[in-house]
Structures are given as C-alpha cells and as structure tokens.
Amino acid sequence: MTSSAVVVSDVSKSFRIYRDRQRSLKATVIKGGRARYDEFWALKDIDLEIQQGKTFGLLGNNGSGKSTLLKCMARILKPNKGTITHYGRMAAMLEVGSGFHPELSGRDNVYLNGAILGMSKGEIDGKFDSIVDFSGISDFIDQPVKNYSSGMYVRLGFAVSIHVDPDVLLVDEVLAVGDMAFQEKCTEKFAELRRDGRTVVVVSHAIGQMRSFCDEAAWLRKGTLMGVGPAQDIIDEYADQAHNSSGEPGSDENHIKGHIGSGEATIDRFELLSGGHVVDYVRSGDELTIRIHFTCHQALAKPVFGLEFEHESGFVVWGHTTTDGDWTFPTLTPGQGSVDVVIPSLPLRAGQFAINGGIAAVGTARGVDQVRRALTFSVRRSEPTETAGVAVMHSRFENLVQG
C-alpha cells in the first residue's frame, strides 16, 4: 500500500505588493499605521497529494506559483490558508551552498552547511568523507571557499545537500550544476534516492529533463492547479499550453530576463523569420533567419556574437559565433541594432528548442552579455519524416539487394 509523503490541502498564499515601496517608520506613522499595498495571490486553493517514493515534478511558467508552492512545502513561506503535512524528514535544495562563509575552509563550511540543512554533528562526521569524495575537491577542502571556483563552490554545496538523506527532498532547478561528469554523478544519486523509496519533488522549466526524471507531475498557471497525473500526460498538456501562449510578439516570453555579463551591449530579443515573415514556429527543412536585436550602451571594439539552440532535453544541438566565419565586426557604437543568422534549411526534427545567445569581445575572456533560454520555439514535422533523434538528415533508403 502506498502512503502519502506530502499532503497539500486547500493552500492559498498571497503576497503584499507595496504601492510606494515605503516601509519606513515615517510612512507607516503618517498613513495611520498601514502602508498601502495590493494583495497578489500566488497560490489559490491548491489541493495536492504526493505519494511516497514518487519523483514528482511541478511545472509552470515564470510566476505560475510553482516555486512559491515548493517554498510553502519547505516551510520557508507560511500559507495564508490551508495546511501542508509531510511525513518523514524533509530537506529542501533551493540553492546549493546556502550560508557558506567565504573566509572559512571547505571543511568548516561542510559542517556549517550541514547544520543549516538540519544534520546533527554525528551525522556530518559519518558522512564527511563521502561528501568530500562526492564533491571531488578533497585537495582543497582545507582552503577557504573564497578561493574556490564557482564550479567547486557549487559542487561542494550540492554534495552536502544531497547527503542530508531526507525522506522527502525538495529540489528547485539545481539539477544542472557542474560539468558533465558531475551531472552524471548527480543523476545517479537521484536514481539511488528513488531506489531507496525516497520522495523527490522537483521544480523545473526543462521539460525534456522532467520527462525522463519524473513519475508524476502537476502544472500550475497563475497560482491555480491545472492538472495532476502521470508525468508524460501532464508534461504534454503543459507543453501544448506553453506553446500556444508563447511567441506572440511583445508577449512576456519575448522579454529577456537574467542577463549575465559586463553589459556594454545587451541582447534585447530574438526574432524568428522565415520567408520574410515573422513566425513563431518553423517546420523541418524550412529556411530560418534568427534576428538578434541588441542595444549598445558603450562603444564596443571587436564584438563577437554567438547563438545556440538548446533542445528540451537540455542538450545543445548547435552553436555558431561570428568568429567561426570570416566576418569581422566593426566597433559597435551606442544605439540599437540587429544582426541576422541565416540557416538555409533547418535540419532539426520536431521538438521544442530554446535559443541561448551571447555577445563577447575579441581578445578578452569576459562576456559582454549572455542570455539563456531567451526564446523558445517549436519545430513542427514536415513530410517526409524521419523517426528519431533531433536531426533531420534528408536520408533515404535505396539499393535494396536481394538474393
């Protein structure tokens, strides 16, 4: 008999959006003890039951409330209404390396982070070697973590988190850390948790990854639970919906968030064109032009533009930069502009792809701007079809020889 690991019943959560963002004492006193605010309901009457031993995915667009729900489960946020019950020990992995002190050694930070995640001293003692081994940074464990590379930092943080050994593990988009080898290790560890009958609740946008990872899923839109059920069905349902609402010009999906880089020039948005028209999907074999709209804030010498297609599985299927070809860019001057990447015939099979883009400068290691998953588009199938994989080879069978 299966039993519940987490029961969410009738949970609602609202946030206050302060109108003038004045939480000062003065404002409170003047306005009679109350700052003016709007109430924003991030979760509305959510009912959900997660069975023990399942890997459960929470899907939804940005702002759908999935992370809020996860934080309520983790007891970081308190619902306004309703209750969340969990059975067994629960741990949340919302950020790896929370509370690391940069001046302290890796060893001290393992103990500190372990304590923050709710381990007792004896537990950490017992798992210490295994944690260090998993992180793969045993040579640097007595160095202050401020000297660590960001990869080492994340690996150590992840190693501690995964060793909490909870009955219920809550994970927020942290599956994609470290290099390939480390990711494999993580995947293995998650598989081990599943074999041991642990419950994992994961929040992610990466549909492809969720498809292979989860048994069951739920998807949310604007704080409302839209569906719960077997992962495959729910992910299809969600992907259809996401596809239908994306790609409208000027919609939220086209607005890029999360720029990384020094920022002399920034990528504003991507635009897909086919046959001279703006499109929101393409078919295998179509001619496709990706127009990169950018704004230059400060003159930038020898700029390099680059582009990648990332498949829904998280795998980068293609990448191209201006240094690959023979086109040397002139110095960019402040103002807006655009540049096109032309693909004569798109050799991709049907699927969801995201565009990553970047601007760099020749001769420097620094990135000027980098955006990930800035635009998602779908490739639809065209006749004749090819059966599997991500590529279309325009292959054919011929020369049947029979004896």
Added chain:
Amino acid sequence: MALDRARTSSLRDLLLRNRTLNLLVNLTLREIKGQYKKTVLGRAWSLLNPLANIAVYSLVFGIVVRATPPVGTNSGLKSYALWVACGIIPWGFMSAGTSIGRGSLTDNAGLLTKVYFPRFVLPTSTILALASTFLTELAAVALFVGVAGGGPRILYRLVVLIPIVILNTTFVLGVSLVLSIGMVYFGDIQHIWGIFLQLWLYASGVVLPVSLVEGVQNTHPDLPIMFIFQLNPAFQFVEAYRDVLYDFDVPSVSRWLAMLAWAAIALGIGSLVFRRFSAQIVEEL
C-alpha cells in the same frame, strides 16, 4: 520504512533538538571565526578595540574633564581608567550586541529565503558569539584590576560574574529579538537605534561617576534624574560588573532583582514578538 519511522518517532524530538543545537553551535562558530578573518591582528582586535575605548575616555574624562573616580569599596582602587574599563566593556557588549543582533535577520536574508530552520537561531548565535568575545574582554579587565592592586583576591570574586553575564546576555538577546524583527519591517530602526545608543551611554553612568549625577540631582530636585538611572537596565548591569570588579563586592539584592526582572521582561517580550512574526518575515525580506 514506515516501521522505522514509528520506532524513531519517540526519539525525533530529541534528535531535532540536537540538530538545532548543532546549528546554533555552528553558526556561533561561524560568527566567531569569521569576525577577524581579514585582519592582520586577528583576535587581538577584540582586546585592542576596548583598550582604545578605555584610553580615549580616560583621556577625555579622566585627564581633561578630571572626573574623580570613586574609591573601590573593598579594593581601595582609585583609578579612572580602571573604573571606566569596568563599565565600558559591559556597555560595549550591550551596544554591540543590540546593534549586530538587530541586523541578524536582515543580514542573512539569503539564508532565510532558501532554507528552513528555527529562525531564533540567527539572533541567538550572533549574541552568543559576541558574549564569547565579551568574556575574553572581561578576563582582561579582571587581569588589569588584579595587577593594578586588587591582587589574587579578585579571582574568587569572578565566580559572581557568571550569573551577571548570563542575565546580561539574556537581556541583550531579548532586546535583539525585538529589534531584529523590527528591522525587517522598518529599516529606520538602524539609525534610530544608533542615536538612542548615544543617549543611553550617558544615561547609564558608564563614563561619568554616578556621584556627578547625584550632584546634578541635588541642584534640580524636581527632575527625576536618579529615578531614571535606577530604572535603566544598562545602569544596573554596568554597576553590577563594577560591584564585582572595582569594589570587590557582591551586587545588592535589589540590583540582583532588577537584573533578573529586566532579563525576564526582555526575553519574554522578545520571544513573544519573535514567535508572532518570525514565520512571516521571509516575504518581507
């Protein structure tokens, strides 16, 4: 697994408490170890800072203003520097404790929004870390007093300091619990508290002997100056340390009761406020 759980559920409470205790210890150690990491002199600063304070106040009030230090009841000490040292060190603990404790939630916003743990651990570990520094400072003052004329007699008096330090730490923690929650909602508290501390310093008889204040009271009999002093918890605590370290005496019963009352009131209100608000603070950070 369900069976395992049933068996361990009776132990769960104890385990949980151990985890919280472990977290408290680790966070306290983080504060202590992290405090002087980037400095050349390291932990020596925890002694140099109060020494500099003592030197400045001795110069200004002892030499320039010529405040006459009271004579130590049993010790016979008559040194403004030692007298001010016995007051400025506990005062430093109370002012630094409430100032740093005040920010213990807002400064750890990143942690609070990402991990669940009992929230009281943050202000408590901050105060405990400061209390440990305070203990080394107190030991240094005791050493000075002993060398300056108290002799080894001071040693057995030190035992009396233990309950005083405990009550004082409880008081500082209680105030910090309220302030740390207040800071989440009103950033202004940071500045208001800074101003208040300056006023509080002079209202606590830390740098000017209380005899001076009694003199003022005599010329203005209508003002309740001495009454305010007696009501001031910082005055009671500072005087208690002086009773032991400067006078080689034991605080009076009324002083013990005052300290006990203040510690209980501060911790009582502090934990009420903290319990009421600590579940909601994350969304305000």
